[in-house]
Amino acid sequence: MRREPPQRFADYGPLVFPAAMLVIFFVIPFATMIAVSFFERQQGGFYEPAFVFDNYGRFLSLFFGKVLGFSLFLAMAVAAACVTIGVPFTYLLSRSSRAAQIRWLVALLSILSLSEVMIGFAWSTLLSRTAGITNLFALLGLMEAPQALTPSFGAVMTAMTYQALPYTVLILYPALVRLDPTLTEAARTLGASPFKAFFNVVVPALRNTILATLIMVFIFALGSYLLPQLLGRPQHWTLSVLITDQAIYQSNMPFAAAMAVFLVLVSLSLVGLAVYAGRQKEAA
Amino acid sequence: MREILNKKASRRAVLGAGLAGASMLAMPTILRAQDRSLNVGVYGGYFKDSFDKNIFPEFTKATGIAVESVAEPTGEAWLVQLEQAARAGQAPADVSMMSQVSLLKGMSTDLWAPLDMAKIENASGLIDTFINKYPDGRVAGIGAVSWYITLVTNTDVYPEAPTSWAALWDPANADKLGLLALVSNSFLLEVTAKTHFGSTDVLATEEGILKVFDKLAEVKPNVRLWYRDEAQFEQALKSGEIPMGQYYHDVTGLAAADGHPVRSTFPKEGGIRDSGSWALSRASEKVEEAHTFINYMCQPEIQAVLSRKVGTSPTVKRDLLDLTAEEFDAVSSDIEPIIPRYEMYQERSDFLNQKWTEMIAG
Numbered sequence: 001m002r003r004e005p006p007q008r009f010a011d012y013g014p015l016v017f018p019a020a021m022l023v024i025f026f027v028i029p030f031a032t033m034i035a036v037s038f039f040e041r042q043q044g045g046f047y048e049p050a051f052v053f054d055n056y057g058r059f060l061s062l063f064f065g066k067v068l069g070f071s072l073f074l075a076m077a078v079a080a081a082c083v084t085i086g087v088p089f090t091y092l093l094s095r096s097s098r099a100a101q102i103r104w105l106v107a108l109l110s111i112l113s114l115s116e117v118m119i120g121f122a123w124s125t126l127l128s129r130t131a132g133i134t135n136l137f138a139l140l141g142l143m144e145a146p147q148a149l150t151p152s153f154g155a156v157m158t159a160m161t162y163q164a165l166p167y168t169v170l171i172l173y174p175a176l177v178r179l180d181p182t183l184t185e186a187a188r189t190l191g192a193s194p195f196k197a198f199f200n201v202v203v204p205a206l207r208n209t210i211l212a213t214l215i216m217v218f219i220f221a222l223g224s225y226l227l228p229q230l231l232g233r234p235q236h237w238t239l240s241v242l243i244t245d246q247a248i249y250q251s252n253m254p255f256a257a258a259m260a261v262f263l264v265l266v267s268l269s270l271v272g273l274a275v276y277a278g279r280q281k282e283a284a
Numbered sequence: 285m286r287e288i289l290n291k292k293a294s295r296r297a298v299l300g301a302g303l304a305g306a307s308m309l310a311m312p313t314i315l316r317a318q319d320r321s322l323n324v325g326v327y328g329g330y331f332k333d334s335f336d337k338n339i340f341p342e343f344t345k346a347t348g349i350a351v352e353s354v355a356e357p358t359g360e361a362w363l364v365q366l367e368q369a370a371r372a373g374q375a376p377a378d379v380s381m382m383s384q385v386s387l388l389k390g391m392s393t394d395l396w397a398p399l400d401m402a403k404i405e406n407a408s409g410l411i412d413t414f415i416n417k418y419p420d421g422r423v424a425g426i427g428a429v430s431w432y433i434t435l436v437t438n439t440d441v442y443p444e445a446p447t448s449w450a451a452l453w454d455p456a457n458a459d460k461l462g463l464l465a466l467v468s469n470s471f472l473l474e475v476t477a478k479t480h481f482g483s484t485d486v487l488a489t490e491e492g493i494l495k496v497f498d499k500l501a502e503v504k505p506n507v508r509l510w511y512r513d514e515a516q517f518e519q520a521l522k523s524g525e526i527p528m529g530q531y532y533h534d535v536t537g538l539a540a541a542d543g544h545p546v547r548s549t550f551p552k553e554g555g556i557r558d559s560g561s562w563a564l565s566r567a568s569e570k571v572e573e574a575h576t577f578i579n580y581m582c583q584p585e586i587q588a589v590l591s592r593k594v595g596t597s598p599t600v601k602r603d604l605l606d607l608t609a610e611e612f613d614a615v616s617s618d619i620e621p622i623i624p625r626y627e628m629y630q631e632r633s634d635f636l637n638q639k640w641t642e643m644i645a646g
Contacts (some may be wrong), residue, residue: 003404043634046367046393054575061640124516129415151509179393233644234510246359249466249512250637251389 037257047254055258064239066257068266071238074228075221079214081161086168087210091202093169094176096219105173108166116163120230123159127231155231160224163264166216175209211278215271221281222267239263317390321350322573325362325380327560328355329515330535331594337595343580349573358469358514361388367395370567379570379577381428381560385468387416388630391424392462397564398422402441403575406582414599416561425561426578427599429590432533432555432621433464433471439545441527449479451528457506462517462529465510468633469558470530471624476500478553478622487625490635501643510644520548531557534595537614550617557621559599591615 006012040050058064093104114122126132127149137143156188183205187197203210225240239259247256324340326332332355340351363386369376382390390396398418401407407426435446441460443533451460453477464470469550477484478497486492501508508526511517516534520526533555536548554580562581566572580586584605587598591607597616598605605612627644629636 041634042392045630058638063646067645095324128520128523128525130525148508230513230516237645242645244635245466245641249468250633251360251364252634252637253364253365260395 007181014058033257036253037261039254041252041254046251055254056262059258059262066163067242068241068263070238071222072266072270075218077157077166078221079217080162080270081157082164082168082217083210083214085161086165086172086213087203087206088198089241090169090172090176091198094111094173094179108169111166116226119159120227123155123162124230126139127155150231151233153232153236156228156236159227160221161230164220167220168213168217171213172209173229175206177204208278211274215274219267219271222263291299310590320348320573321352321569322379322577323352323354323375323377324577325356325377327358327381330538334594336414338589341585343577347576347580349576356380359613360389360468362386363390366390366565367393370395370565373567375567377565379562379564379572379574382425382563383469384479384559384626385629387561387563388626391418394565396424397565397566397571398569399564399578400425400575404579404582406579409600409604410582411599411601412482414559414561425563426577426582428560428562428581429594430548430557430559430599432557432616433530434536434548434555435534435551436521436529436531436536436546436548438524438527439547440523441524445547445549447549447552448610449475451526452503452506455613457528457594459506459508460526460528461503461507462509462511462520462526463507464530465512468629471558471622472500472620474624475553475556484622489629493636497639500577504644534615537595550619552619554619554621555617557623564639
């Protein structure tokens with residue numbers, strides 16, 4: 001059957017449903033948020049419709065700049081960690097037996113069924129002084145006394161990487177399975193070591209997939225607000241934590257909306273930049 | 285059709301119908317409960333469980349009004365939800381237990397339906413400060429329970445109970461404290477003012493507030509956890525992971541009674557006394573039932589049950605209660621409490637929030 005470009009207006013019919021869903025569940029809520037971000041905050045109350053820039057003005061300060069900077073840094077660090085672990089892991093996984101692959105994938109998928117709260121509490125117990133993993137180290141003589149590893153930046157990073165890794169593997173897996181094995185074989189025949197073959201052949205062949213994975217994990221990590229709260233100190237709280245504080249606890253919807261709009265704009269422009277850089281490199 | 289009409293009622297059918305009728309008569313509360321019901325919001329977790337077990341069934345028995353309890357989150361999250369819902373003409377709960385800060389904020393948007401005091405006769409026994417009024421005199425809320433936030437410690441780590449809030453500043457307690465993460469529910473500004481500036485009067489001016497903030501910032505090296513989630517701190521306190529902090533006197537007492545190595549101490553500067561009020565959403569249609577409920581809850585006997593079972597401090601006058609001196613001491617203290625300066629959170633909420641966030645996260 002030959003596909004023809006839509007001729008009449010009715011040919012666009014199948015698009016109506018997805019378009020309506022997109023409008024109802026994305027465009028309208030997002031537009032509402034943008035509108036609220038310009039509303040006027042009533043201190044000690046709620047908000048009144050207005051058109052003021054106060055909410056954005058309050059955000060433009062050194063303090064919030066630092067928090068935004070930290071949030072972006074944390075999300076990038078998590079994305080980098082996930083890809084660093086995920087690419088070699090998925091590569092080895094795609095080369096292992098069918099049964100082993102299934103077992104690993106089921107185990108990874110089961111992580112997705114855990115809520116963020118459970119992951120947070122499990123890690124905070126695992127990294128605690130009284131019941132944590134350091135008790136085991138002390139018992140084995142690796143450490144003098146058990147110590148608390150949380151709250152710390154390392155604890156936040158570990159838990160967030162743990163949470164995002166299954167997504168990373170799930171995105172990388174199809175691409176790696178489809179990767180032509182003769183590519184590496186050719187590299188090996190020409191004398192490359194397994195490491196060299198991996199870095200010089202497999203990684204460049206997957207450049208676009210890796211970039212897409214980085215972007216997805218980055219965005220996923222940017223929205224995290226529970227793990228930084230449970231496992232980090234206040235200086236490790238992300239902008240999402242402060243947005244929640246404003247929206248839920250301070251009932252300051254306009255300011256929360258302004259911060260959220262800002263966060264979306266910054267992350268969209270970063271993603272745009274990454275995609276643009278990827279295209280440039282491809283063209284070169 | 286005719287066949288059915290003409291059919292004689294069998295003996296069995298008559299017996300069955302009679303039995304069903306009799307059992308319905310025997311359970312009038314269920315019958316009436318289907319007609320009359322009320323959604324009541326109380327803090328989730330232990331608090332709600334306790335109300336579900338000790339209070340609501342008795343209320344249904346006495347009045348025939350079925351209660352559907354709704355777990356509400358602490359802080360102002362519930363206020364935001366109620367407000368958003370009321371704008372849409374919805375009431376996720378008819379009557380809710382609201383903290384004083386939330387109640388005041390709700391008043392500014394007329395969220396609370398005015399209560400008719402003629403229908404709440406038992407309110408005459410309340411301590412005067414527990415009746416919340418709009419500036420024009422309408423009643424917005426009626427005191428439900430009051431509670432204390434005190435200095436809590438793990439008894440294994442601290443064999444000796446601390447005696448003063450000054451322990452929070454003690455360099456010996458570095459990295460050992462768990463404190464509430466929000467300015468409007470931790471009341472640490474009041475604690476700092478009372479402990480280091482003599483009284484909370486210093487908080488009357490912005491200049492004074494900044495001085496108190498500077499002093500409070502000195503506790504930062506001692507704080508391991510700024511918690512929003514109570515369960516997280518409670519668990520860490522029990523295990524000794526975070527052996528000192530501020531927490532609710534009632535829940536700590538219950539944990540100690542369960543055998544956990546924790547204690548709650550009223551410092552010599554006083555515990556923080558906060559309270560919850562029953563308030564009715566303006567979007568609710570169950571106005572009659574709500575009044576019946578609030579009136580029921582104001583009875584001294586019910587207040588005594590709350591003290592014994594939930595561990596909260598009563599809002600009715602002491603001489604109306606049949607609590608023994610021991611029972612009363614378990615939920616309260618003779619030491620003059622630190623009363624939060626609620627109006628400060630109303631008038632300067634954004635300023636306080638900004639300074640607070642910069643202090644702890646900066």
